[in-house]
Amino acid sequence: MTASITRSSDETERTPHPVSGGPIVQLPTAFGDFVAQAWTDHETGVEHLAVSSPNPSRSGKAPLVRLHSECLTGDVFGSYRCDCGEQLAFALELINAEGGTLLYLRGQEGRGIGLANKIKAYALQEAGFDTVEANEQLGLPVDARSYNAAAQILAEMGLQEVRLLSNNPDKQNRLAQAGVTVVEMVATEVPSREQNLRYLQTKKDRMDHRLTLQAEHAGNGKTPLAHPFDSIND
Numbered sequence: 611m612t613a614s615i616t617r618s619s620d621e622t623e624r625t626p627h628p629v630s631g632g633p634i635v636q637l638p639t640a641f642g643d644f645v646a647q648a649w650t651d652h653e654t655g656v657e658h659l660a661v662s663s664p665n666p667s668r669s670g671k672a673p674l675v676r677l678h679s680e681c682l683t684g685d686v687f688g689s690y691r692c693d694c695g696e697q698l699a700f701a702l703e704l705i706n707a708e709g710g711t712l713l714y715l716r717g718q719e720g721r722g723i724g725l726a727n728k729i730k731a732y733a734l735q736e737a738g739f740d741t742v743e744a745n746e747q748l749g750l751p752v753d754a755r756s757y758n759a760a761a762q763i764l765a766e767m768g769l770q771e772v773r774l775l776s777n778n779p780d781k782q783n784r785l786a787q788a789g790v791t792v793v794e795m796v797a798t799e800v801p802s803r804e805q806n807l808r809y810l811q812t813k814k815d816r817m818d819h820r821l822t823l824q825a826e827h828a829g830n831g832k833t834p835l836a837h838p839f840d841s842i843n844d
């Protein structure tokens with residue numbers, strides 16, 4: 611429980627970010643049967659949740675890991691303003707099929723600026739600003755997230771070499787700085803929609819997200835993925 615993280619570049623030892631994990635419990639879900647473990651960040655008091663496949667990876671490759679930043683509007687309400695809810699469903703389906711872990715990072719709402727500020731940023735986007743400009747207009751960082759707690763949780767779970775389910779190269783770099791080796795980036799693009807196309811285009815153009823946004827990939831509501839709520843309403 612006290613694994614230290616070292617910089618791969620210079621092997622300089624750093625003080626581990628203080629986190630602790632609780633008991634591992636069964637978590638049967640609409641996406642399959644998982645196990646869950648809560649983790650507390652003792653620096654911030656924020657509680658995160660690791661949701662893992664109970665079976666070891668069948669591929670023999672490094673474990674699949676998704677770091678999912680909290681998005682109340684997308685994850686809980688199924689908002690189409692962003693791709694978060696559908697990415698969450700996609701990741702859980704893949705982890706159920708292939709094995710792996712989804713670490714749900716709370717306190718990262720709105721790329722770390724918080725829910726109320728994200729909604730203010732939405733208001734600015736409705737006035738014409740893009741998702742980057744909106745944060746800047748609020749005098750806030752474009753991306754205020756830290757992955758130090760996540761890296762330490764992964765280390766304590768024995769996940770220091772991972773295949774990262776993400777389109778965000780910055781996440782890969784920031785994890786590497788925190789001591790986690792990303793051996794492969796696994797795309798997590800879901801079909802775009804009319805309502806989130808500008809947002810996704812901005813992420814591609816201004817935040818270097820690896821998104822194709824190809825016409826056949828752009829569902830625009832015509833080829834929706836299974837939504838988290840679809841299989842719950844039985």
Ligand SMILES: Nc1nc2c(ncn2[C@@H]2O[C@H](COP(=O)(O)OP(=O)(O)OP(=O)(O)O)[C@@H](O)[C@H]2O)c(=O)[nH]1
Nearest residue numbers: 679680681692718719720721728731741776777778
């Ligand atoms: N500030 C702000 N945050 C947003 C907006 N739309 C979604 N978010 C937040 O963005 C975060 C998700 O980040 P993304 O950039 O979509 O994806 P990522 O996690 O960096 O990259 P992937 O791993 O590829 O999904 C969540 O915390 C959301 O709450 C927005 O318009 N403004």
Ligand SMILES: [Zn+2]
Nearest residue numbers: 681684692694
């Ligand atoms: Zn979102």
